Amino acid sequence: MKNEFIITVYTENHIGLLTRITVIFTRRKINIESLTVSESAIPGIFKFTIVINETKAQVTKVVGQIEKQIDVLKAFFHTNEEMIYQEIALYKVPIEPIYESDTIESIVRNAGARILEITKDYVVIEKTGHKKDTQALFEQLNEFKVMQFIRSGRVALTRDPIERLSEFLKERDAFLNSLD
Amino acid sequence: MTAQKVTGSQALILSLLEEGVDTIFGYPGGAIMPVYDALYDYDKEVKHILTRHEQGAIHGAQGYARVTGKPGICLATSGPGATNLMTGIADAMIDSTPLVCITGQVASPLLGTDAFQESDIVGMSIPVTKWNYQVTTPEEIPEAIAQAFYIATTGRPGPVLIDLTKDAQFGELDFEYKKCTKIRSYVPETHVDPHQVKAAADLIDAAKKPMILFGHGIIIGRAEDELKAFIEKTGIPAAWTLMGLSALPTEHRLNVGMLGMHGNYGPNLLTNQADLIIAVGMRFDDRVTGKVSEYAINAKIIHIEIDPAEVDKIIKADVAVIGDAKKALHMLTANVAENNHDAWVEEFRKCDVIEQEKVISKDLYPTKPGLTMGEVVRIASEKTNHEAILVTDVGQQQMIAQRYFKFKNSRSNVTSGGLGTMGFGLPASMGAQIGAPDKTVVAMIGDGGFQMTIQELGTIAQNKLPVKIVILNNNFLGMVRQWQQLFFERRYSFTELQNPDFITIAKGFGIEGHSVSKRENLEDSVQKMVDHDGPYLLEVIIEKEDNVFPMVPTGASVSDIILEP
Numbered sequence: 047m048k049n050e051f052i053i054t055v056y057t058e059n060h061i062g063l064l065t066r067i068t069v070i071f072t073r074r075k076i077n078i079e080s081l082t083v084s085e086s087a088i089p090g091i092f093k094f095t096i097v098i099n100e101t102k103a104q105v106t107k108v109v110g111q112i113e114k115q116i117d118v119l120k121a122f123f124h125t126n127e128e129m130i131y132q133e134i135a136l137y138k139v140p141i142e143p144i145y146e147s148d149t150i151e152s153i154v155r156n157a158g159a160r161i162l163e164i165t166k167d168y169v170v171i172e173k174t175g176h177k178k179d180t181q182a183l184f185e186q187l188n189e190f191k192v193m194q195f196i197r198s199g200r201v202a203l204t205r206d207p208i209e210r211l212s213e214f215l216k217e218r219d220a221f222l223n224s225l226d
Numbered sequence: 227m228t229a230q231k232v233t234g235s236q237a238l239i240l241s242l243l244e245e246g247v248d249t250i251f252g253y254p255g256g257a258i259m260p261v262y263d264a265l266y267d268y269d270k271e272v273k274h275i276l277t278r279h280e281q282g283a284i285h286g287a288q289g290y291a292r293v294t295g296k297p298g299i300c301l302a303t304s305g306p307g308a309t310n311l312m313t314g315i316a317d318a319m320i321d322s323t324p325l326v327c328i329t330g331q332v333a334s335p336l337l338g339t340d341a342f343q344e345s346d347i348v349g350m351s352i353p354v355t356k357w358n359y360q361v362t363t364p365e366e367i368p369e370a371i372a373q374a375f376y377i378a379t380t381g382r383p384g385p386v387l388i389d390l391t392k393d394a395q396f397g398e399l400d401f402e403y404k405k406c407t408k409i410r411s412y413v414p415e416t417h418v419d420p421h422q423v424k425a426a427a428d429l430i431d432a433a434k435k436p437m438i439l440f441g442h443g444i445i446i447g448r449a450e451d452e453l454k455a456f457i458e459k460t461g462i463p464a465a466w467t468l469m470g471l472s473a474l475p476t477e478h479r480l481n482v483g484m485l486g487m488h489g490n491y492g493p494n495l496l497t498n499q500a501d502l503i504i505a506v507g508m509r510f511d512d513r514v515t516g517k518v519s520e521y522a523i524n525a526k527i528i529h530i531e532i533d534p535a536e537v538d539k540i541i542k543a544d545v546a547v548i549g550d551a552k553k554a555l556h557m558l559t560a561n562v563a564e565n566n567h568d569a570w571v572e573e574f575r576k577c578d579v580i581e582q583e584k585v586i587s588k589d590l591y592p593t594k595p596g597l598t599m600g601e602v603v604r605i606a607s608e609k610t611n612h613e614a615i616l617v618t619d620v621g622q623q624q625m626i627a628q629r630y631f632k633f634k635n636s637r638s639n640v641t642s643g644g645l646g647t648m649g650f651g652l653p654a655s656m657g658a659q660i661g662a663p664d665k666t667v668v669a670m671i672g673d674g675g676f677q678m679t680i681q682e683l684g685t686i687a688q689n690k691l692p693v694k695i696v697i698l699n700n701n702f703l704g705m706v707r708q709w710q711q712l713f714f715e716r717r718y719s720f721t722e723l724q725n726p727d728f729i730t731i732a733k734g735f736g737i738e739g740h741s742v743s744k745r746e747n748l749e750d751s752v753q754k755m756v757d758h759d760g761p762y763l764l765e766v767i768i769e770k771e772d773n774v775f776p777m778v779p780t781g782a783s784v785s786d787i788i789l790e791p
Binding site: 057058061062065066069073106107110111113114116117118119218219221222225 | 349407539
């Protein structure tokens with residue numbers, strides 16, 4: 047059975063690595079639902095957060111193939127339940143219909159959204175949450191005909207009390223030093 | 227070592243020398259010209275083999291790597307030069323062959339502008355290289371080359387590619403070389419877990435019908451002696467994969483033959499009777515397993531493998547021993563009890579008798595008028611005292627040669643296993659001959675595959691490489707034809723070839739040869755080829771529509787192996 051999995055990959059910061067990782071999915075015809083890349087808390091180490099819908103057996107193999115790449119330090123996978131995650135969405139809504147309606151205040155308040163910018167033509171609203179939450183707000187705001195909408199890739203943290211990468215790096219450094 | 231001021235191109239050559247390189251297979255062109263200019267000054271230190279096509283260069287480098295265990299070095303220009311390497315890189319990737327490929331690239335300001343002979347070889351080769359890297363400044367060269375060698379040759383070996391922009395070749399740097407010994411994100415030498423070894427040993431000691439499947443990992447890991455010690459202590463029958471051929475002498479009493487689609491009857495059939503499979507340095511390729519859900523149905527699985535991503539990829543392991551085959555087998559041998567499985571080995575020998583009667587005797591000692599591939603292979607093996615290096619192309623001749631050629635020494639089988647690259651044989655044979663100059667190299671090639679890289683006769687002639695080339699000519703793309711016959715109602719769609727006069731072509735290249743079509747002349751013909759001083763081409767006109775058997779049909783279980791149509 048296919049489920050949503052969050053794959054977290056820690057890598058060196060090398061050009062071409064994004065392709066090296068994504069072709070592992072492409073080759074197996076696995077669609078990447080969401081992808082976020084940014085520098086981790088450890089300088090020089092980058093973190094990929096990848097969301098896919100797959101069976102556990104397939105995600106296990108894919109993570110094995112990712113970890114095999116030379117510039118990859120470590121790759122993990124988790125179910126949604128094992129992680130705390132968020133996505134951010136921005137909505138640009140025309141000012142005119144909002145002006146004429148009396149629901150915008152309750153929509154924004156109930157969604158826990160906030161307003162980033164107001165001009166004479168539009169309002170930009172921001173909401174952070176899971177996809178179903180940001181999608182629900184989209185449906186509501188679309189009454190006013192949303193002009194532009196963008197949702198980010200997912201960012202996620204584990205519920206583990208320890209930072210597994212730091213542990214891993216400590217062990218790895220100790221091992222490499224033992225080689226000298 | 228004090229730094230010296232050199233150009234990027236010189237730094238490349240000096241780096242290669244630091245890594246012990248003595249042979250380069252290559253082809254010049256615009257974007258690699260500075261490197262070729264530097265190479266001109268090092269003709270005593272490095273032998274450059276000018277091939278006739280970049281595909282010839284890379285298969286040559288593969289052949290060299292496979293017989294020496296050293297990385298094969300390949301040099302090509304940008305654009306088409308680089309893309310012509312791709313098939314060989316993919317072949318080396320799937321067969322775990324260490325290669326360091328160096329390609330020229332347009333000058334860095336021109337990258338991404340569709341400049342003349344620009345191709346995105348780094349982007350293109352990502353899925354088929356173990357690692358690749360583009361160098362755009364001369365200062366990066368020594369470190370990039372050091373990392374390339376470290377990555378290509380350690381752990382599960384594979385091809386790496388370094389793309390070198392022309393400005394990096396021209397620019398100057400202070401050269402200092404330091405070999406790479408570690409990379410933070412890549413730790414290939416995993417420690418073998420003694421608990422896993424113990425768990426494996428317990429299964430082995432308890433097994434009634436254990437069977438060893440060994441692959442290329444034995445040869446790559448130089449674990450031939452450890453394998454022998456292990457099987458001799460335990461008395462367990464051992465079968466080789468296509469890529470594992472020659473890791474154990476053919477005639478070893480516990481060698482029960484070849485696995486796979488056209489392998490031997492016994493090891494395929496008895497895979498489903500074994501109660502324990504000990505797989506070493508192999509990856510359960512689909513040609514070995516047949517239908518996975520009906521594979522090794524009564525067996526527990528021990529998988530000894532250096533690449534953790536291979537464990538549980540196809541066949542779930544009950545015990546996985548991650549690590550180098552040499553180390554793991556050594557530890558395992560120390561942990562198992564002395565044993566023998568003579569009655570079980572006898573089961574394999576009974577199968578051999580059946581296969582001998584139904585298939586082998588007809589292949590090796592035919593009574594029909596037409597020559598068989600099998601008898602040619604048998605005679606070639608005999609006339610070289612079973613000590614030659616066998617290089618094959620892909621197709622029927624490959625399967626027949628792998629089945630019937632006999633081996634006394636390891637690293638004596640060079641074939642394109644995983645990728646099945648037609649055109650591999652001829653260029654790989656010249657690389658094998660350069661890597662093993664004192665050995666006889668016999669190349670078994672079909673008439674189809676031969677014409678894919680026929681131009682390398684020029685390289686063989688120019689370098690006076692005494693390769694013994696056997697063309698097994700049936701005027702067909704034989705393996706495809708066999709499948710058309712068996713599975714496509716004999717609809718021979720585009721598999722018949724009108725061939726040139728191969729002997730005249732060879733003569734045109736300055737290579738001697740002759741053609742044989744009669745059994746009474748076959749032995750003498752092979753003898754003449756073997757005795758000839760220098761390269762030789764022997765064309766054998768064989769039966770047009772012979773098939774390779776036994777066969778595990780696609781999608782069938784290994785125990786449903788068929789001996790005849």
